[in-house]
Amino acid sequence: xxxxxxxxxxIGSECYPFVKTxxxxxxxxxxxxxxxxxxxxxxxxxxxxxxxPWKYQEKMVYRGAFNMDLCADGRSFYVGIMEYVWDGxxxxxxxxxxxxxxxxxxxxxxxDIPKFCYFAKAALAALNYMNWIPDVIHCxxxxxxxxxxxxxxxxxxxxxxxxxxxxxxxxLRFQGVYNxxxxxxxxxxxxxxFNKDALTQNWLDAxxxxxGLDYCxxxxxxxxxxxxxxxxxxxxxxxxxxxxxxxxKLYGIVNGIDVNQWNxxxxxxxxxxxxxxxVLPRKKENKHALQERLGLWQDDHVFVIGLISRLTDQKxxxxxNAIIPQVMDGHTQVVVLGTGDAxxxxxxxxxxxxxxxxxxxxxxxxxxxxxxxxxxxxxLLVPSLFEPCGLTQLIAMRYGTIPIVRETGGLxxxxxxxxxxxxxxxxxxxxxxxxxxxxxxINRAKTLYFTNRWCWDEMVQRDMANDVSWGKSAQQYRExxxxxxx
Numbered sequence: 001x002x003x004x005x006x007x008x009x010x011i012g013s014e015c016y017p018f019v020k021t022x023x024x025x026x027x028x029x030x031x032x033x034x035x036x037x038x039x040x041x042x043x044x045x046x047x048x049x050x051x052x053p054w055k056y057q058e059k060m061v062y063r064g065a066f067n068m069d070l071c072a073d074g075r076s077f078y079v080g081i082m083e084y085v086w087d088g089x090x091x092x093x094x095x096x097x098x099x100x101x102x103x104x105x106x107x108x109x110x111x112d113i114p115k116f117c118y119f120a121k122a123a124l125a126a127l128n129y130m131n132w133i134p135d136v137i138h139c140x141x142x143x144x145x146x147x148x149x150x151x152x153x154x155x156x157x158x159x160x161x162x163x164x165x166x167x168x169x170x171x172l173r174f175q176g177v178y179n180x181x182x183x184x185x186x187x188x189x190x191x192x193x194f195n196k197d198a199l200t201q202n203w204l205d206a207x208x209x210x211x212g213l214d215y216c217x218x219x220x221x222x223x224x225x226x227x228x229x230x231x232x233x234x235x236x237x238x239x240x241x242x243x244x245x246x247x248x249k250l251y252g253i254v255n256g257i258d259v260n261q262w263n264x265x266x267x268x269x270x271x272x273x274x275x276x277x278x279v280l281p282r283k284k285e286n287k288h289a290l291q292e293r294l295g296l297w298q299d300d301h302v303f304v305i306g307l308i309s310r311l312t313d314q315k316x317x318x319x320x321n322a323i324i325p326q327v328m329d330g331h332t333q334v335v336v337l338g339t340g341d342a343x344x345x346x347x348x349x350x351x352x353x354x355x356x357x358x359x360x361x362x363x364x365x366x367x368x369x370x371x372x373x374x375x376x377x378x379x380l381l382v383p384s385l386f387e388p389c390g391l392t393q394l395i396a397m398r399y400g401t402i403p404i405v406r407e408t409g410g411l412x413x414x415x416x417x418x419x420x421x422x423x424x425x426x427x428x429x430x431x432x433x434x435x436x437x438x439x440x441x442i443n444r445a446k447t448l449y450f451t452n453r454w455c456w457d458e459m460v461q462r463d464m465a466n467d468v469s470w471g472k473s474a475q476q477y478r479e480x481x482x483x484x485x486x
Contacts, residue, residue: 003039004039004482005039005040005041006039006040006041006135006136006478006481006482006485007040007041007042007043007132007133007134007135007136008032008035008040008041008042008043008134008135008136008137008138008481009042009043009044009045009123009127009132009134009136009137009138009163010028010031010032010042010043010044010045010138010140011045011046011120011123011137011138011139011140011144011147012024012028012044012045012046012139012140012141012143012144013046013047013105013106013116013119013140013141013143013144014028014046014105015028015029015044015046015091016028016029016030017029017053017056018046018049018052018053018056018091018093019046019049019051019052019105021105021106022171023170023222023255023389023390023391024140024141024170024171026255026257026258026391027140027168027170027222027255028044028046028140029258030256030257030258030470031470031473031474031477032044032089033087033088033089033258033470034256034469034470034471034473034474035474035477035478036087036088036089037471037474038474038475038477038478039478040478040481041134042088042089042090043089043090043091043092043132043134044089044090044091044092045091045092045093045094045123045126045127046091046092046093046094047093047094047096047099047100047105047115047119048060048080048082048093048094048095048096048100049100049102049103049104049105050100050101050102050103051103051104051105052093056084057082059084060082060083060084060093061082061083061084062080062081062082062083063081063082063083063092063130064080064081064129064130065078065079065080065081065095066078066079066125066129067079068121068122068125069188070117070118070121070186070187070188071185071186071188072184072185072186072187072188073185077096077098077099077118077122078095078096078098079094079095079096079122079125079126079129080094080095080096081093081094081095081126081129081130082095092126092130094119094122094123094126096118096122099114099115099118099119100115109178112143112176113176113178113182113183113186113208114186116142116143116144116146116176116208117146117183117186117187117208118186119143119144120143120144120145120146120147120149120150121146121150121154121187123144123147124137124147124150124151124155124160127160128155128158128159128160131159133159133160133162133163134163135163135164135481135484135485136163136164136165136166136481136484136485137151137160137163137164137165137166138165138166138168138477139165139166139167139168139212139216140167140168140170141168141169141170141171141174141209142174142175142176142208142209142212143176144167144212145167145176145208145209145211145212145213146187146208146211146212147165147167147212148165148167148212148215148216148217149187149189149193149198149199149211149212149215150187150189151163151165151215152215153189153190153193154189164217164218164484164485165215165216165217165218166216166217166218166219166220166480166481166484167212167213167216167218167219167220168219168220168221168222169209169219169220169221169222169226169230169388170221170222170388170389171388172209172221172230172235172236172237172239172388173237173314174209175207175208175209175210175237175239176207176208176209177201177205177206177207177208178205178206179204179205179206180194180199180200180204180205180206182206183199183206183208184206193211193215194206197214198210198211198214198215199211199214201238207239209239210239210242213239213242213243213246214242214246216249217249217484218249218251218480218483218484219243219246219249219250219251220250220251220252220253220477220480221250221251221252221253221388222252222253222254222255222388222389222409222410223252223253223254223255223388223389223409223410223412223413223414224252224253224254224413225252225408225409225410225412225413226252226386226387226388226389226408226409226410227250227251227252228252229386229408229409230243231243231244231247231250235386251480252413253473253476253477253480254389254410254413254414254473255389255391255394255410255470255473256394256468256469256470256471256472256473256474257391257394257395257398257468257469257470258469258470259398259468259469262374262395262398262399263398264279264375264398264399264400264464267371267375269367269368269371269372270286270289270371270372270375271285271286271288271289271290271372271375271376272285272286272289274286274375274400275464276400276461276464276465279400279460279461279464280457280460280461283375283376283400283460284300286372286375286376287300287304287376287377287378288300288376289372289376290304290335290372290373290375290376290377291304291333291376293369293372294335294360294362295357295360296333296335296357296358296360297333297357297358299333301331302331302332302333302358303331303332303333303378303379303445303446303449303450304332304333304334304335304376304377304378304379305327305332305333305334305335305377305378305379305380305381305404305442306335306337306373306374306376306377306379306380306381306396306401307320307334307335307336307337307338307380307381308337308338308370308373308374308380308392309337309338309340309382309392310338310339310340311336311338311339311340311341311344311345311348311363312340312341312344313341313385314384314385314386314387315340315382315383315384315385316381316382316383316384316385316406316433316438317340317341317344318435319383319433319434319435319438320381320383320438321344321347322435323435323438323439323442324351324355324359326439327439327442328355328358328359330358331446331450332358332446333358333359333360334351334355334358334359334360335359335360335362335373335377336348336359336360336361336362336363337362337364337365337366337369337370337373338362338363338364338365339363339364339365345361345363348361348363349361349363374395374396374399374401375399375400375401377396377401378401378402378449379401379402379403379404379428379442379445379449380392380393380396380401380402380403380404381404381405381442382403382404382405382406382411383404383405383406383430383438384405384406384408384409384411385406385408385433386408386409387406387408387409387410387411388409388410389409389410389414390405390409390410390411390414393405393410393411393414393415393427394414394468396463397414397415397426397427397463397464397466397468398463398464398468399464400460400461400463400464401460401463402426402427402428402445402456402459402460402463403415403426403427403428404427404428404429404438404441404442404445405427405428405429406429406430406431406433406438407429407430407431411429412429414426414468415427415429417429418444418448418459420448420455423455423458424462425459426459426462426463426466427459427463428441428442428444428445429441
C-alpha cells in the first residue's frame with residue numbers, strides 16, 4: 001500500500017446506490033472505493049433523503065444528533081447523523097426531515113438553496129461532532145460549494161480548520177445562484193465573503209459555486225480538456241474569468257467507471273455474457289436479442305447505432321435529429337433510450353413511426369435495457385455540445401461498442417480517433433458542432449464496419465482491453481491530496 005495514509009471526507013448531494021440522478025452519484029460511489037486501494041481512509045457525507053430505499057435506511061445506525069445555529073436571525077435546526085458501512089467506506093447521512101423529507105434530492109431553486117446551505121454547514125458540524133478530522137475535505141458541485149466558505153470563516157477556530165479543501169466541478173452549468181439577502185439569511189456568513197471576488201455575482205446575486213471556487217485550496221474537474229474549456233467564454237458559464245484567475249489551482253482528472261458493475265463477463269442483464277476472448281460471436285447474439293426485444297428487423301448484417309442519453313440540447317440531440325433521414329439507408333438501425341425535452345421525445349417517436357423496424361425510441365430510462373443496448377449495438381453516439389467527462393463512452397468501450405463522439409471535454413480525452421493508416425484508435429470523432437460532421441463520422445464508422453470488418457473487430461477488442469477503471473484516476477487524486485497535506 002502506498003504511504004503515507006490519507007483521510008478524506010467526501011461531501012456531495014448524491015451517491016449510488018442510495019440516490020443517483022446523474023454522473024455525480026457514480027463518482028461519489030466509485031472514487032471512494034478506488035481510494036481505499038490507494039491507502040486512503042474515506043468517509044462519504046450525503047443527505048438522508050426520503051427517497052433512499054428502505055433496504056438501506058433500515059441498516060443505518062444512529063450516531064448522534066445536535067442542534068445547529070444556521071440563520072441570520074439565530075434560527076437553529078436539528079442535525080441527525082445516521083451511519084452505514086459498506087465495502088470499507090463509511091457513509092454518514094445528514095438527517096433532517098424539514099429539508100430532506102420531500103423525497104427527491106432536487107426540487108426547485110427556492111427550496112434547494114436553503115437545503116444545501118444547511119447541508120454544507122451540517123456536514124462540517126457533523127465531522128466536528130464525531131471528532132473525525134480528515135486531512136482533506138473533497139466537495140462536489142455547487143450543492144457542497146459552501147463547505148470551503150464555512151470552513152474558512154465559521155469553523156476557523158475548530159480542529160477542522162487544519163483540513164484542506166478540494167472542490168470538484170462535475171457540471172459548471174448549475175451553480176446555486178440566488179439573491180444576496182436570501183443566502184445571507186440562510187448562512188449568516190460574514191459580510192466580507194459577499195464581495196465581487198467571492199460570492200457576489202452581477203452585484204445583486206450570490207453564487208455559491210463561485211464562492212467555493214474562491215475559498216477552496218484546490219479545484220478539480222472531470223477531464224483535462226474540460227479544465228481548459230471552462231476558462232473560455234463559450235464553456236465558462238459566466239465564470240471563465242474567475243476560473244482563469246484561479247487557474248494555478250485548477251486540475252483536470254478524467255473519471256473512470258466501476259468495472260465490477262460494468263462487466264460483460266458477469267452482467268446478468270445481457271442475453272449472453274462475454275469477454276474479450278469471445279466478444280465477436282457473442283456480441284452478435286446480444287444484437288439478435290436487442291433486435292427481438294425492441295421489435296427491430298432481425299438482421300445480422302445491419303449496423304446498429306445506440307444512443308443512451310438525456311434528450312437535451314447539451315447532448316447534441318439537435319445534430320442527431322437533423323441527420324437521421326440520411327443515416328437510414330436500409331443497412332442501419334438506431335436505438336434511442338432516454339427522456340428529456342418534449343421536442344426530442346416527439347421527434348424520436350416520429351422517426352420510430354417513419355422507419356418502423358429500423359428505429360426504436362425508448363422514451364424512458366430502463367437500466368436493463370441500457371445494458372443490452374451497450375452489449376448489442378455496434379456503435380454508440382455521444383455528439384455532445386459540451387461534456388465535462390461522460391461515462392457512456394467509457395461503458396461502451398468496456399462492452400466492445402465503438403463510440404462516435406464529438407471532440408469536447410472528457411470525450412476528447414478518452415476516445416482517441418481511429419486512424420485508417422495506422423489501424424489504431426478507440427472510436428470515431430468530429431470537432432466542430434455541425435450535423436454534417438456528425439454524419440461524416442457515422443459514415444466513416446459504417447465504411448470500416450462494412451468494408452474492413454477485421455479492422456473493426458480489432459478495434460472492438462482494443463476498446464475492451466482499454467483500462468477505463470478508477471485506478472489511474474484515484475492515484476492522481478491521491479497525489480493531489482499529498483500535495484495539499486505534505
